[in-house]
Amino acid sequence: MKDVEGTCRAHGRHGFVVAITNVEDIGKGLIREGTGFVTFPVKYQCVVFRPFKGEILEAIVTMVNKMGFFAEAGPVQIFVSNHLIPDDMEFRSGDMPNYTTSDGSVCSLLGSR
Template sequence: MFFHVKRLSKNLQIEPKYYGPSLAVVIKQRLQDEVENSCSERYGIVLKVFNIDVDNLEGKIMPTGMHPGGTAVFTVPYDAIVFKPFKGEVLNGVVKSSAAQGLFVQCGPLQVFIAKANLADDNNGLEWRGDNTPPCWMSRDERIVIGDKTHLRLRILGTRIQNDISQCSAVGTILDDYLGPID
């Protein structure tokens, strides 16, 4: 789920207009802008960078043909807090949208889709009630209601983590014991 990853590094290109007494501040800000809320197949979703070591940085000037004259590349070491979900992991989330095909649940920075087949079976008796206001999934005895803004506990069935955060997603289920709406 959440991990502290140590000793990562990122190459940052810094233009000459930023050279000067505030170079360390510029490098820290640029690193945070580029890395936080990004996604990596290896580490998952990067939530926060810290322990940015700018004290002993040495830049390497790039050839002028490829970049504006004087642009330097700095290799910046840092630590990060990441969120990487795994198959079988149980997460809590909030339903963002519900439809006859299933639910979209937001679990922190991760969006999880629960398909109809992983939402309703003969045991829990959930049915789609599109004619209700608002539309929702409801048990036959009307004791369980799952709609928008419902807090839900789910199990991850699979994940898709790619380099673009908008492409990071998962599929889940609530058909196991102790899963479903949280009161």
């Protein structure tokens, strides 16, 4: 469980393993030649985090700059390019970088940590 929880297995195909909820089966061990270690196939059920393209996520904005902004949703780091930010919003630098709309209202994206 310690080796699997908190990791992204199979190149992210199945998502980020949050927690193992049930161990269903532990198969026969296979001795690894020359090491003396034994490998066991294990079948388990788990909770995963696997966002899909186009999915809306709740995220915490961690950095805002003129190129866009970075955010985190659980273990996933997200970058939103300024090309994807509406045209009526303009980047403003300063103590608290933000994007300001053409009517003067401020969209402060930087979340508190």
